[in-house]
Amino acid sequence: MRELEQFPRVKLGVLPTPIHRLEGISEMLGTNVYVKRDDLTGLGLGGNKVRKLEFLLADAREKGAEVVFTTGGAQSNHAMLTAAAANKLGMKAILILKKRGVTERKGNVLLEHLLGTDVRFMDTDDYQDIYDEMDRVGQELGVPYYKIPVGGSNSLGSLGYVSCVREIRDQGIRFDHILSAEGSGGTTAGLALGAKLYLPDTKVYGMMVDTEDFATITADLMKGACELLETDIEVTREDYTLRNMAGPGYAIPSEEGNAAVQIMAEKEGLFLDPVYTGKAFAGLIALAREGAFKKDDNVLFIHTGGAGGLFAIDM
Ligand SMILES: *Cc1c(COP(=O)(O)O)cnc(C)c1O
Secondary structure (H helix, E strand, O other): OOOHHHOOOOOOOOOOOOEEEOHHHHHHHOOEEEEEOHHHOOOOOOOOHHHHHHHHHHHHHHOOOOEEEEOOOOOOHHHHHHHHHHHHHOOEEEEEEEOOOOOOOOHHHHHHHHHOOEEEEEOOOOHHHHHHHHHHHHHHHOOOEEEOOHHHOOHHHHHHHHHHHHHHHHOOOOOOEEEEEEOOOHHHHHHHHHHHHHOOOOEEEEEEOOOOOHHHHHHHHHHHHHHHOOOOOOOOHHHOEEEEOOOOOOOOOOHHHHHHHHHHHHHHOOOOOOOOHHHHHHHHHHHHHOOOOOOOOEEEEEOOOOHHHHOOOOO
């Protein structure tokens, strides 16, 4: 197997991120709930994309890219963090975002304005149109460019969360369950593969906040990451448990998700967001109420960030 250290990586994050127990939530749910503060990864407003970008932008740099393209919804946290990372590394980011969502200068779009980023909106529902547009713009610019897929979710990006599981193992507490939001798949895939490698007794859950075929997407990303790592361990659908928490749809707040945002703020003084972490935490609450966790279990919620969107979306 190749070691994670053998992959080029740029330092963007302030790692390891803290883990701490959520006392009020643990009491409420009758189990031991901890949070890993990946909302404090140290770039921009923090968030899970920083870990993926450490691998992706190192690859971009190695390939001589001057321009980095990425995409997402209008309020994509990933796109904003890619722009922030590009600034730090002296590269130029061009964001071609779906017009769907809040395009005014609010939330992440405001932050991109502060970052001085070239942001364009494209009226399409198909990311392929956007990837084609990246090639068109890139060729017109005539400089080496690099395309990062939506959410930074390819196999290379997923290594960020393989690495995160090793970090969790090294932080000392044994977790029976690790949960996070799943929006494009790379985080869950990395966590599931990381658990297989470093914490084989830990169960990984992806709380789906969109309605794609994540069973397949997650497995494919894991397989791709296994190839990069040159390991022949077998990936199966038992490596992760998925739960549909999308509610009325991607980036449309749900009642349960909003209630979870409120509970976290009231009990712990922490902020979740209505698009990802609120819905994911609502999934954790639902699982606890269904009896999925024992009293002595240790449950780790990955706070994947999302603060930027909090100020753009009406809850
Ligand atoms: C992108 C994102 C996620 C989902 O991670 P994926 O790797 O895309 O599945 C979760 N939370 C926040 C705040 C995000 O921005």
